[in-house]
Amino acid sequence: MANEFYALLGRMRYITLWGLMRNTFSENIQEHSHQVAVLAHALAVIRNQCFGGTIDPGTVAVAALYHDASEILTGDMPTPIKYDNPAIRSAYKDVEAVAEQKLLDMLPENLRGAYVPVFSPDPETEKLVKAADKLSAYIKCVEELKAGNHEFREAAAQTRKALESYGLPEVTYFLETFMDSFSLTLDELK
Secondary structure: OOOOHHHHHHHHHHOEOOOOOOOOOOOEHHHHHHHHHHHHHHHHHHHHHHHOOOOOHHHHHHHHHOOOOOHHHHOOOOHHHHOOOHHHHHHHHHHHHHHHHHHHHOOOHHHHHHHHHHHOOOHHHHHHHHHHHHHHHHHHHHHHHHOOOHHHHHHHHHHHHHHHHOOOHHHHHHHHHOHHHHHOOOOOOO
């Protein structure tokens, strides 16, 4: 019997993000999930080293790697549509939960238990993954603006405002310490 879980995960590279926006470069959910994992890990390390946290950065990074896995089955719904209406948001959450369960059911039964906390992380892990996801979106906006694509101007402003509203000191630290470097050219990165 074939178990399709990992084969389907490999198809994350075919789901593109920012579908309603003109992009200077495309981004798929596999690339995005890697960046979110790196950022989530960084936020967890910053929390622990700078703000007395005790969260496991590895657990946060793994949850981030899988945070959009359901989109293999659902596709990516554009943010303005997903968040515009509470009924749509709630229905989409239900669809995501069904897709996640379908993915889990593709694993042999003896492996499923190891993936349940990955798809349903604890609240603190989930908070950091959501912040890293938003941070990744903001980085995309900044990079598009750097490339002269003004289509991302409003998205950048809204995303920055959302990040600042989280009230997470590790996010503020990242924005103040690392964010400016994403506007630099390769020659300026030393």
